[in-house]
Amino acid sequence: MKILHRSILKELTFVFILTLAFLNLILMMEKLLKLSRFLSGVGASIMDMIKLIFYLQPQLLLLTIPMALLLSILLTYGRLNLDNELVILRVSGMDFKGISKPVFILGTVCFLLNSAVSLYIGPKSSIWLKNEIKSVITARLPMAIEEGTFNTLFKDIVIMIREKPSQDTFRGIFIYDGRNKNEPKVLTAKDGRIYMSEGLNTSLYLREGSIHIAKEQSTTELFFERYNMTLRLESDLPSKKNTELSPFELLKEIKERPQHDLSLELELHRRLSLPLLCIILTFLGPPLSLMAGKAGRLGGLSLGLGVFTIYYVLLIYGENLVKAGKISHYVGAWAPTIIMGLLGLYLFRRASNR
Numbered sequence: 001m002k003i004l005h006r007s008i009l010k011e012l013t014f015v016f017i018l019t020l021a022f023l024n025l026i027l028m029m030e031k032l033l034k035l036s037r038f039l040s041g042v043g044a045s046i047m048d049m050i051k052l053i054f055y056l057q058p059q060l061l062l063l064t065i066p067m068a069l070l071l072s073i074l075l076t077y078g079r080l081n082l083d084n085e086l087v088i089l090r091v092s093g094m095d096f097k098g099i100s101k102p103v104f105i106l107g108t109v110c111f112l113l114n115s116a117v118s119l120y121i122g123p124k125s126s127i128w129l130k131n132e133i134k135s136v137i138t139a140r141l142p143m144a145i146e147e148g149t150f151n152t153l154f155k156d157i158v159i160m161i162r163e164k165p166s167q168d169t170f171r172g173i174f175i176y177d178g179r180n181k182n183e184p185k186v187l188t189a190k191d192g193r194i195y196m197s198e199g200l201n202t203s204l205y206l207r208e209g210s211i212h213i214a215k216e217q218s219t220t221e222l223f224f225e226r227y228n229m230t231l232r233l234e235s236d237l238p239s240k241k242n243t244e245l246s247p248f249e250l251l252k253e254i255k256e257r258p259q260h261d262l263s264l265e266l267e268l269h270r271r272l273s274l275p276l277l278c279i280i281l282t283f284l285g286p287p288l289s290l291m292a293g294k295a296g297r298l299g300g301l302s303l304g305l306g307v308f309t310i311y312y313v314l315l316i317y318g319e320n321l322v323k324a325g326k327i328s329h330y331v332g333a334w335a336p337t338i339i340m341g342l343l344g345l346y347l348f349r350r351a352s353n354r
Contacts (some may be wrong), residue, residue, distance in 0.1 A: 004089070004094075004185075005101050005102050008076065008080070008102040009102035009105060009106065012072055012073070012076045012102050012106055013072075013106060014105065015071075015075050015076050016068050016069060016072035016106060016110075019067075019068040019071045019072050019075070020061075020064055020065065020068035020137045023064040023067055023068055023071075023175065024057065024060050024061070024064050025110075027060050027063065027064060028053065028056060028057075028060060028083065029349050031056055031059075031060075032049075032053065032056075034104060036243075048136050050133075051132055052129065052132055052133070052136075054131060055126075055128045055129040056125075056129065057125070058117050058121045058122045058124075058126075058139050059122060059125065059126065059243065060116055061114070061122075062114065062117050062122055062271075062274055063274070065108070065110050065113060065114045065117070065278065066114065066274060066277045066281060066308075067277050067304075067308055069106065069107060069110045069278055069281050069282075069285070069340070070281045070284070070285050070288075070304045070307065070308065071301060071304040072106075072140055073103055073281070073285030073286060073288075073299065074167065074285060074288060074289050074301065074303055074304045076289075077103075077285070077286055077289035077290075079290045080289075081289055081290060084201075086099065086290070090318055090334075095171075095352065096286070096348075096351050096352040096354075097352060099106055100282070100286045100348075103282045103285055103286055104282050106267070106282075107278050107279055107281060107282030108319070110278040110281075110326050111275055111276070111278040111279050113277040113280055114274060117273040118271040118272070118275050119246070119247055119271065120246070120272060122271075123244055123245060123246045123249075124259060126243040126244040127206060127244050128242065134196065134353050137196065137202065142167045142168040142194055143167060145159060145161065145164075145170070145194070146164075147161050147162060147163055147164045147170075148160075148161075148162070154202075154231040155177070155179070156177070156178040156179045157175065157176065157177055157179065157231060158176040158178075159173070159174070159175050159204075160173075160174045160175075161173050161174075168193055168194050168195065169192070169193045170191060170193070170194070171190065172190075172191075173188065173189040173191070173209070174186075174187075174188055174189075175187040175188075175189075175204075175229075175230075182215065183213055183214065183215050184213075184214050184215050185212065185214075186209050186211070186212040186214075186293040187206065187209060187210070187212075187213055187227070187229075188209050188210055189206035189207060189208060189209030190207055190208040190209060191206075191207050191208070191228070192201050192204055192206040192207060193205045201229070202231045203229065203230055203231065204228070204229040204231055205226070205228050206224070206226070206227040206228070206229065207226055207227075208224075208225060209223075209224060209227065210222065210223045210224070211224065211227070213225075219269070226342040235261050239319065240265060242264060242267045245264075245267075247268060247271060250264055250267060250268045250271075251268070254268070260297070261321075262322055262323060262329050263327045265333070266322060266323075266329060266333055269329065269330070269333030269334060270333065273333060273334060273336075273337045275312075276337060277337060277340065280337065280340050280341045280344050281340075281344070283341075283345055283347075283348040284307075284340060284343060284344030284348070285346035286348065286351065287344075287347035287348050287350065287351040288303055288304075288307070289293065290351055291303065291347075311336050311340060313336065314336035314339070315336045318331070318332035318333065318336060319332055319333070
């Protein structure tokens with residue numbers, strides 16, 4: 001029995017690692033595209049991008065670990081079913097619980113790993129990601145603004161400078177500010193300095209200049225000695241503040257914030273339900289592999305993707321109902337997981353009684 005379990009567990013782990021790497025690569029493409037748009041304008045290096053990709057992994061693992069677990073179960077046990085090895089094991093006297101023992105071992109490891117990611121590693125990685133982005137912007141943004149050229153790094157703003165005495169100081173500044181479509185502005189200044197302000201905001205400190213404001217058929221001209229502009233890059237940041245909070249910090253914020261703000265409650269319950277999903281999938285995966293029949297790996301892959309599509313549709317729909325005030329946040333956050341759990345227990349029990 002130990003040899004059989006070790007052999008199945010070895011195949012199961014190998015397929016799990018390959019599936020996890022593939023899913024992470026697929027989901028990372030969208031985030032990587034967003035990051036590249038955000039940082040390419042400031043001249044981020046390849047090493048900077050590698051660091052950011054590394055810090056993005058925990059956010060992806062929270063979703064991909066349960067997906068990879070179910071797909072690895074369906075692919076491995078689907079192959080065993082296709083080769084009639086499951087039939088041989090049951091004829092030889094092994095019950096369905098014994099056949100599924102390697103799944104329970106891998107599912108427990110995935111539960112512990114996903115719990116660590118959800119409760120500790122994920123929030124830390126979000127903070128590291130934010131700090132790394134800030135570090136890259138602080139170091140490379142001033143270098144990206146070149147003298148004698150139109151710079152369009154910032155959303156709805158065009159900057160041109162005549163001279164650049166140092167990395168972060170400019171002279172002869174011309175700025176077109178089109179953020180307010182009804183009142184576009186043209187700013188000129190003798191000199192200025194760019195720096196990082198609170199959070200990830202970028203500020204441009206200008207001295208001795210003027211502002212020309214156009215409104216319909218009239219214009220207004222203002223003169224200033226000192227003027228501070230807050231600038232935003234062309235793309236938004238890929239991170240959200242809620243992901244940076246630990247479970248204890250989420251609980252503290254929930255107590256301090258008003259009751260109508262349910263985003264924190266949903267974030268907390270998502271952190272708890274996704275690791276628990278790994279345990280549920282250990283009961284759901286083996287009987288689903290039998291349902292795939294002789295379709296083999298392709299059938300298991302299609303079935304697994306279909307199950308997760310339904311799960312995430314229910315999860316997103318439930319969260320939207322919570323935000324709309326239609327149902328309680330407990331129901332919206334836990335209903336998909338409970339449904340999956342009941343379905344898994346029913347199918348596992350039915351498969352055991354055959």
